[in-house]
Amino acid sequence: xxRRVVKNIALLAILAASAAGxxxxxxxxTDAPALRSKVFKIPDxxxxxxxxxxxGLIGDLRMPVASDSRAKGIEISKAPASRNSARSLDSxxxxxxxxxxxxxxxxxxxxxxxxxxxxxxxxxxxxxVLLFQMMGRLDDRFC
Amino acid sequence: MLFSDEDVARQINEKFEPVWVSVRDVPTVxxxxxxxxxxxxxxxxxVATYVLTADGTIIDVLPGLYESAQYLAQLNQLxxxxxxxxxxRVPSAFLADYHDEQARAIQTSGKAKVVKPFADMSKMxxxxxxxxxxxxTGSSYPSEVLRVAKSAEMVDxxxxxxxxxxxxxxxxxxxTDINENERRGQIHMILSKRPNAKPGDVTKExxxxxxxxxxxxxxxGLQETLFRDYPFQEDRPVSSGKTSQKHG
Numbered sequence: 439x440x441r442r443v444v445k446n447i448a449l450l451a452i453l454a455a456s457a458a459g460x461x462x463x464x465x466x467x468t469d470a471p472a473l474r475s476k477v478f479k480i481p482d483x484x485x486x487x488x489x490x491x492x493x494g495l496i497g498d499l500r501m502p503v504a505s506d507s508r509a510k511g512i513e514i515s516k517a518p519a520s521r522n523s524a525r526s527l528d529s530x531x532x533x534x535x536x537x538x539x540x541x542x543x544x545x546x547x548x549x550x551x552x553x554x555x556x557x558x559x560x561x562x563x564x565x566x567v568l569l570f571q572m573m574g575r576l577d578d579r580f581c
Numbered sequence: 582m583l584f585s586d587e588d589v590a591r592q593i594n595e596k597f598e599p600v601w602v603s604v605r606d607v608p609t610v611x612x613x614x615x616x617x618x619x620x621x622x623x624x625x626x627x628v629a630t631y632v633l634t635a636d637g638t639i640i641d642v643l644p645g646l647y648e649s650a651q652y653l654a655q656l657n658q659l660x661x662x663x664x665x666x667x668x669x670r671v672p673s674a675f676l677a678d679y680h681d682e683q684a685r686a687i688q689t690s691g692k693a694k695v696v697k698p699f700a701d702m703s704k705m706x707x708x709x710x711x712x713x714x715x716x717x718t719g720s721s722y723p724s725e726v727l728r729v730a731k732s733a734e735m736v737d738x739x740x741x742x743x744x745x746x747x748x749x750x751x752x753x754x755x756x757t758d759i760n761e762n763e764r765r766g767q768i769h770m771i772l773s774k775r776p777n778a779k780p781g782d783v784t785k786e787x788x789x790x791x792x793x794x795x796x797x798x799x800x801x802g803l804q805e806t807l808f809r810d811y812p813f814q815e816d817r818p819v820s821s822g823k824t825s826q827k828h829g
Contacts, residue, residue: 545584547593549601553637553780556600560635566663567633568597568656569780573794574607576584 544576627792632659637779644764647757658696665709673776678711680773687766767791
């Protein structure tokens with residue numbers, strides 16, 4: 439019962455905020471661009487300046503209507519039931535699922551297929567290994 | 582895009598045995614605007630470039646994204662560190678000294694020392710040590726990279742559909758400056774204490790403490806931000822009530 443009340447309150451908050459936003463657009467059309475950027479500010483999607491945009495994004499989405507991101511679309515999958523820190527890095531399941539995985543060419547570097555292969559090649563050539571570690575995959579569009 | 586640069590690719594192919602690995606999937610957000618209009622972007626896609634010996638010992642790490650000229654300059658210096666380390670009696674002691682020296686330099690002058698090329702080919706027969714391979718550069722602020730970032734030819738929103746635009750992306754230069762003058766110092770501190778470390782020994786620490794992306798945490802340390810004011814308990818992940826297990 440209490441949960442239903444909370445849900446209803448949240449729904450009312452969404453509707454009220456949405457209505458307030460529409461009123462703002464309707465009553466002051468000349469300010470529409472500025473208001474639009476305030477209500478739904480395009481977040482900094484670049485990767486610190488580049489690498490730390492997440493809190494800004496979340497902040498932006500949460501700012502106008504608290505439940506908008508939940509209702510409309512940040513796709514957050516369920517967290518794994520349990521976490522096993524002993525699993526290998528590659529086997530860890532992400533909480534935020536990529537929406538697609540379009541393959542792309544990973545640049546013009548001639549990459550070895552595996553780190554052991556690169557280490558073996560290094561032993562032969564005397565060149566150091568360059569290990570590029572990343573979240574995501576270099577051959578995915580969204581990486 | 583960095584690895585699509587002809588010069589970057591050529592120099593990496595010539596000097597290194599390159600390999601890329603994924604430490605976890607990159608988080609993405611999709612915003613569904615309705616009527617088929619969806620926007621998908623990646624978040625927090627942090628990277629680190631390790632230079633390793635053939636047995637996997639870490640020579641050094643470049644944290645985060647760099648603009649191409651600075652990336653190549655730093656890789657070139659690390660190539661030389663690898664070269665010198667192999668010619669010392671105790672490579673691990675040499676690497677510990679190297680990282681200790683660089684951490685101190687960044688702490689005191691805000692800038693790492695430069696690795697001299699060909700220091701072992703001097704006419705004088707010298708023993709390789711950090712004293713013989715490192716040289717101090719004039720300390721200046723803002724750094725050269727940051728000066729470039731502030732120059733008029735830099736843009737905030739490059740058109741990535743056009744070739745060469747990455748070279749004019751201001752944020753990439755700003756990030757390079759942070760990587761070199763802040764994050765890099767942390768890397769040297771970590772490696773000065775663990776000069777024999779392999780990537781698996783320090784990856785989680787580097788991602789958590791240097792790149793601020795805890796790869797052990799399914800929400801990358803953002804769980805509290807995501808769920809603090811969220812009213813529906815049933816939608817919360819199982820562990821959302823717990824405090825994040827980081828910074829131990």
